[in-house]
Amino acid sequence: MKKYLFFYIITSLFLFANTTSPPKSKGLKADLVTVVKSQRKMYLSCKGKILKKYDIALGGNPVGHKRVRGDQKTPEGKYKLDYFKPNSSFYKALHISYPNRKDHQHARKLGKSPGGSIMIHGQPNNREIKKSFFQRYNDWTAGCIALENDEMDEVLHLVNVGTPIHIKP
Template sequence: MRFVALLMAAGIALSACSPSKFKKYNGPQVTQILVDKSDRKMWLLHGTQALVQFDVDLGFAPDGHKEVEGDGKTPEGVYFIDRRNPNSAFHLSIGISYPNEQDRAKAAAMGESPGGDIFIHGGPVLFKDRNKADWTAGCISVTNKEMERIYAMVKDGTPIYIRK
C-alpha cells in the first residue's frame, strides 16, 4: 500500500513538471491568416498588422492549387479555420475549410474527388526529426512549439488566405 502511494505521488509530481501543449493567449485577436506558398511563410494578422510570422512546409507537390485527392498540393484561395484537433497525429492541428463549392465542382467535372482534411499542424508524432521540406499531403506544417502558439491564438471562423 505504501509503495502504491509513493508511485501515485511520483506520478503527480512528474505530471506537474511536464509542460502542457495547450497555451494561453491574451494578445490582440487574430483576424486573418496569410500564407505565401512561394516564400514558405505564414503570418497571423490583426487587421493589417502582422502579429507573428512562421516558416512553413507545404504539400510534397507545392506548385499550383490543390485540385484532386492525392495530388500533394496545398490549396490556394480564401478558406476559413473550421475545426481543431487536440489529439492530432501531428501534435495539434487546426482545420482549413477546403474543399469549398468551387473546389468540389472542379474536381467533379474531372470525375475526381477534391480530397479534404487540410490542416495547419505540427510535426508528425512518429518522426522526431523532419529534415525534408514540403513533406505533407497538402497541409501547412510548422514546428510543434509554433503550433502550440498558433492553436492558442487562432479561433475557429478565422479567414485564411493562401496565395501562390
C-alpha cells in the same frame, strides 16, 4: 552611506523594473491568417498589422492549387479555419475548410474527389515517421501546412476557430 546607496539602488530597480520592456497585449487575436506558398511563410495579422511570421512546410508538390485527392498540393484561395483537432497523427491541428463548393465542382468535372483533411499542424506524433521523412525546410506534407510544435501552440493561442485564411501562390 552604504544603507542609503543600497536603498537607492533597490528603489530604482523597483521603480523602473516595468519600464524596460513593452507591455504584453492580453487577449490579442489574429483576425486573418495569410500563407504565401512561394515564400514558405505564414503570417498572423490583426487589423492589417502582422503579429507573427512563421516558416512553414507545404505539400510535397506545392506549386499550383490543389485539385484532387493525392496531388500533394496545398490549396490556394480563401477559406476558414473551421475546427480544432487535438488528436491526429500530427501535433495538434486546425482544419482548413477546403474543399469549398468550387473545389468540389472542379474535381467532379475531372471525375475525381477533391480530397480534404487539409490542416495547419505540428510535427508527426510518431517519432519513427518524424525521423524518416521530416526535414524542416523541405515540403513534406500531403497538402497541409506544417509548423514546429511550439509554433503550433503559439498559433492556437493567437487564432480562433472561424478565422479566415488566405492561401496565396
